[in-house]
Amino acid sequence: xxxxxxxxxxxxxxxxxxxxxxxxxxxxxxxxxxxxxxxxxxxxxxxxxxxxxxxxxxxxxxxxxxxxxxxxxxxxxxxxxxxxxxxxxxxxxxxxxxxxxxxxxxxxxxxxxxxxxxxxxxxxxxxxxxxxxxxxxxxxxxxxxxxxxxxxxxxxxxxxxxxxxxxxxxxxxxxxxxxxxxxxxxxxxxxxxxxxxxxxxxxxxxxxxxxxxxxxxxxxxxxxxxxxxxxxxxxxxxxxxxxxxxxxxxxxxxxxxxxxxxxxxxxxxxxxxxxxxxxxxxxxxxxxxxxxxxxxxxxxxxxxxxxxxxxxxxxx
Amino acid sequence: xxxxxxxxxxxxxxxxxxxxxxxxxxxxxxxxxxxxxxxxxxxxxxxxxxxxxxxxxxxxxxxxxxxxxxxxxxxxxxxxxxxxxxxxxxxxxxxxxxxxxxxxxxxxxxxxxxxxxxxxxxxxxxxxxxxxxxxxxxxxxxxxxxxxxxxxxxxxxxxxxxxxxxxxxxxxxxxxxxxxxxxxxxxxxxxxxxxxxxxxxxxxxxxxxxxxxxxxxxxxxxxxxxxxxxxxxxxxxxxxxxxxxxxxxxxxxxxxxxxxxxxxxxxxxxxxxxxxxxxxxxxxxxxxxxxxxxxxxxxxxxxxxxxxxxxxxxxxxxxxxxxx
Numbered sequence: 001x002x003x004x005x006x007x008x009x010x011x012x013x014x015x016x017x018x019x020x021x022x023x024x025x026x027x028x029x030x031x032x033x034x035x036x037x038x039x040x041x042x043x044x045x046x047x048x049x050x051x052x053x054x055x056x057x058x059x060x061x062x063x064x065x066x067x068x069x070x071x072x073x074x075x076x077x078x079x080x081x082x083x084x085x086x087x088x089x090x091x092x093x094x095x096x097x098x099x100x101x102x103x104x105x106x107x108x109x110x111x112x113x114x115x116x117x118x119x120x121x122x123x124x125x126x127x128x129x130x131x132x133x134x135x136x137x138x139x140x141x142x143x144x145x146x147x148x149x150x151x152x153x154x155x156x157x158x159x160x161x162x163x164x165x166x167x168x169x170x171x172x173x174x175x176x177x178x179x180x181x182x183x184x185x186x187x188x189x190x191x192x193x194x195x196x197x198x199x200x201x202x203x204x205x206x207x208x209x210x211x212x213x214x215x216x217x218x219x220x221x222x223x224x225x226x227x228x229x230x231x232x233x234x235x236x237x238x239x240x241x242x243x244x245x246x247x248x249x250x251x252x253x254x255x256x257x258x259x260x261x262x263x264x265x266x267x268x269x270x271x272x273x274x275x276x277x278x279x280x281x282x283x284x285x286x287x288x289x290x291x292x293x294x295x296x297x298x299x300x301x302x303x304x305x306x307x308x309x310x311x312x313x314x315x316x
Numbered sequence: 317x318x319x320x321x322x323x324x325x326x327x328x329x330x331x332x333x334x335x336x337x338x339x340x341x342x343x344x345x346x347x348x349x350x351x352x353x354x355x356x357x358x359x360x361x362x363x364x365x366x367x368x369x370x371x372x373x374x375x376x377x378x379x380x381x382x383x384x385x386x387x388x389x390x391x392x393x394x395x396x397x398x399x400x401x402x403x404x405x406x407x408x409x410x411x412x413x414x415x416x417x418x419x420x421x422x423x424x425x426x427x428x429x430x431x432x433x434x435x436x437x438x439x440x441x442x443x444x445x446x447x448x449x450x451x452x453x454x455x456x457x458x459x460x461x462x463x464x465x466x467x468x469x470x471x472x473x474x475x476x477x478x479x480x481x482x483x484x485x486x487x488x489x490x491x492x493x494x495x496x497x498x499x500x501x502x503x504x505x506x507x508x509x510x511x512x513x514x515x516x517x518x519x520x521x522x523x524x525x526x527x528x529x530x531x532x533x534x535x536x537x538x539x540x541x542x543x544x545x546x547x548x549x550x551x552x553x554x555x556x557x558x559x560x561x562x563x564x565x566x567x568x569x570x571x572x573x574x575x576x577x578x579x580x581x582x583x584x585x586x587x588x589x590x591x592x593x594x595x596x597x598x599x600x601x602x603x604x605x606x607x608x609x610x611x612x613x614x615x616x617x618x619x620x621x622x623x624x625x626x627x628x629x630x631x632x633x634x635x636x637x638x639x640x
Binding site for chain 2: 015018019022023026027134137138140141142143144145146149152153156157249252253256257260261263271272274275276278280283287290291294295298
């Protein structure tokens, strides 16, 4: 078991290294030179050359890469090309905003959708199950901004609560004020992950429900609720944790579109700005943060999958 | 014993009584009447497809959008960048005669732009999915049939790309080489080739070791015969249903990139970029149609494809793609 987890962690580490290589060299093929961009068009060639030396751009690529990686590990993400400010300073406030929205989404969206999914698995084929399945199938395939538009239509245009754009800072606002401020992005993201979570948690429970020992329990005459909560759910926890981690990883992607939609001052809007202004120091730093989060969540999903499966835990 | 009385404890197959000899389904015993090996069917029996109601609805919507995409330029009431009301400069006009869905941020007809955007969104996504399939299937089958070392190297590289969020990869590529339609097609094609690679490799490995393939080899069938008669019928359904699913993801990916302003560039119309252009209408509370209409178009298309795919994979081929 420990060996397996260690091996999985090793693979995760290698993946992170591969990711850093892809991101670093992916942004290296960008046309334009960091020193030239920072100094502007008027800079003399001598100034640019001196600055290149200061930034270490005259060294071979692999040395640049190692320097960049060790700086990243020490928490130094470099200096933004477009605004001349350290990246860490740029993202400090926005990081908090993105974390708030993601955590609130996880806290609100995950329990509700798990409950709905497990209830659907309790009554497979019922009207409730079929309606829920149809809605989640439809939402899975719809783009995030469609869900967002529907929510705006409902809350802003029909009910006249909330606002379609998140403006202003979060400083000095009370908890409930903050929630109404973030309500629509959180609701959208919750819907996005719910559609996946409901389907997958339903499938996970149903999968356990079709195993012989559950059939045995049914034949013994164990009541349905007891079968679900005492017999099935315990064995479904592993797959469900796996599903939750996978969906939180998916949240990393979803958050980019949703933040831009609501003009939310988070990390995702920053990276889109970075791409538009071709600020590749910013793209490298933020790209690594996003990919790291994603890889770590996938790792948790993997470990949960085999930690919960005795057959994988004790291989023959 | 009459045919109606069923012995207690009989096998479920016997519950209806003794089968009717006219009902030929019961009598397929290959051992009677001197059926020789020469007369064995040389391909799997044709499976009949019956779409359910939701499947039919999906198929009709998909056909509708494909027709719009193909013949859009003839149907559209206005050109892509025409102004239906050149004398009236106000943006986001409400629907009225001449512009049935109103006008957008630059006073262009939304309906016409959706019709033009259909061709671009569907065309790019379809081309990208085909590209993903060509690359993924060739490399995946190649990995499955080549030695374990080649297979491992290819799979590890593939896993590294698979473990990145697709939209991040797209962002980095677009940041590096700028956005144009060929770049979009190649980027989406390469990104999604990783998933196809995994599916094709697993399928190839699974089928190559099946007993019937071994049997065909032992019978002395040629390689072409084995590929077309044994492997293809078994690989086709999973691949076709997966193609539908992949198409959905590619449409969402391309639309998301366009929505972020990194996909199809203005003034060209594309559903994702239309949502972005008109976001102002929503944020200033003016009107919802300019944003809702293109978003709704994408949603109807992807949900409809999903309905068809769900229906088809429920009948065949769902097994493998579910497991992956």
